[in-house]
Amino acid sequence: MAIATDQIARSHTIAILVDNEAGVLARVIGLFSGRGYNIESLTVAEVDAGRRVSRITVVTSGTPMIIEQIKAQLSRLVPVHRVSDLTVEGPRVERELALVKVAGKGETRVESLRIADIFRARVVDSTNTSFVFELTGSAEKLNAFIDLMRPLGLVDVSRTGIVAISRGPNPL
């Protein structure tokens, strides 16, 4: 089948199942840097300890030809089991977790707690002058929350990067 040749770069979420062996992450990252592909977000963890399989979720962007290249190049790596473009393969759920540290006193401190409540963020650490909020959701929701925290004493952000899974009963 012929490929779309339009020149518009779009963001794609790609899931990769790999053998959890030494150097496998370096192979994937090296491929992206070596060929000049963009990594917007990357997460990796073992998902099947028995079979020693890890799942890597990469958010990247490119034209349709570049995205096809990225998938083909990833599939070519020897320890890669499966490459799946979740963005094109039907509906999916995407989530990201952030830990957000906000320091402040008085009204700004109360305000940060109030906004956290609206966003359903949990307080996982608290001192008299700070909170650490835990927030899960889409990247947009996290961005919105972090933007609101900025004038209220935002001091530190740690984000996991996006994890994603397809909707419905079927595996990757």
Add this chain to the structure above:
Amino acid sequence: MSETQMTGAEMIVKALADQGVEFVFGYPGGAVLPIYDALFKTNSVRHILVRHEQGAVHSAEGYARSTGKVGVVLVTSGPGATNAVTGLTDALMDSIPIVCLTGQVATHLIGNDAFQEADTTGITRPCTKHNYLVKDVNQLARTIHEAFYVARTGRPGPVVVDLPKDIQLSLGTYAGPEKVSHRTYAPRMQGDTRAIEQAVELLANAKKPIFYSGGGVINSGDKASELLTKFVRMTGYPITNTLMGLGAYPASDKQFLGMLGMHGTYEANLAMHQCDVMLCVGARFDDRVTGRLDAFSPNSKKIHIDIDPSSVNKNVAVDVPIIGDVATVLEAMIDVWQKRSYKADPAALKQWWGQIGEWRARDCLAFRQEGAIIKPQYALQRLYELTKGQDTFITTEVGQHQMWAAQFMKFEKPNRWMTSGGLGTMGYGLPAAIGVQLAHPGKLVVDVAGEASILMNIQELSTAVQHRLPVKVFILNNQYMGMVRQWQELLHGGRYSESYTAALPDFVKLAEAFHAVGLRATKPEEMDDVIKEMMAVDRPVVVDVAVDQKENCYPMIPSGRAHYEMILADGDAQKQPTITDAGLALV
């Protein structure tokens, strides 16, 4: 001790023997001494001592490319491994099956900046198809067998196995090659049936078709070349080859248009530009082949057969991709063509060949041998004429001489032409010739060289002499890095910055110093006698041919230009394409 219990070093040697390895190209050092000790005690594998690790890899490449088998390299840790990197990259770019065993410091020293330690798996990750660090002696044999499997299957390539010294010395259980399988790696061989049918239909209805085939045909094996030849003759369509694909189709055949690309023929490039259906067989639309991408064959439907899905739609969007092994897919295509009784449109084909005939009549490779100075083309034309009667293997270095060799040496069979295509590695040809000569004793093996390239791995002459390999080094000596000089003339106003070699050695005396034979030709009339003498001597020979310093290699598609914009040797100076500012930035 049970039969399958042995040291790691013994396992390595046994694994090589079980893989049917005839030759190992290597260089000893501290981190591989146990392996060399095991080699000392066996006759099953012959070790070829090279003079530099880069030479070891290129020799293994020459062996692999001329036989279709896996070439094997053994080098020590640290500098041994880093010296091999150029060869590994070369093999990756040209899809050559290589297994390179590298010594490594003992596992407990890894990461400590130990003597001759290098992060070999880290350094070679981007320049190998795959690599391994063996940390358990019981995984050693399996890993080596897997390395051979990965290197030779699918799109072939180099594989590194890094072997810590303590693993070589410890005892473990050997596993034979029959037990190897891989749980994820399984290249696809069969092409999609519907795509194949669609492709054959497109071909059958073509008015201006062309076959464009590359190194994938040669990698697929002899059968692929036979099937390609059969299919091309069955259809009556024209065919052109890439630099890597020369020999897959007999060059003397009238349907062959010569090589295409930057220094390809006028007829091949114009046929590519004007065709309406293009069948790309095991080639990868490399920038040397396509010229300016947005003007590449603008009106054609493109079919692409490749075993590597990442080659498809990489540079050029194709209409019908077929992922699979060339021989398997071609067989299926021929089958469809015959079953459906397809026939080429005779009127259209006649017209197409008429057009191609006009382009051919331009005689784009013509040159005039006048006066007392040898034209490089003349030297190669005489080399071809005097050697064509026998089965000759040609390797090259990189530069003008390489392109002239591709234009003037005609190959009737695959595996006779070994050149560094993708990486363009000066210094490739002599060590490659050594590997070829080992695999083909009694055959004529000639390294067509330039005086600059040959100096990059001249030390391998010593290897050839030691192993009594009568390779011939045929130097077209113009005292310039000719291709650099040509580009400086065309792109940089004739400012020949550092491309002239002011202190060249006397190549005849140099050959003699290595205990090889040195010959020289300085006049056109000496050419034939010198070539005949070179062929008659059953020892390594270096021939120094003094050629025209100013000769440029044409036709040439200047960088940033399209297939129809060729500079021709005798073209009208006013109408020759020039290099654009965008082209200047291209390599």
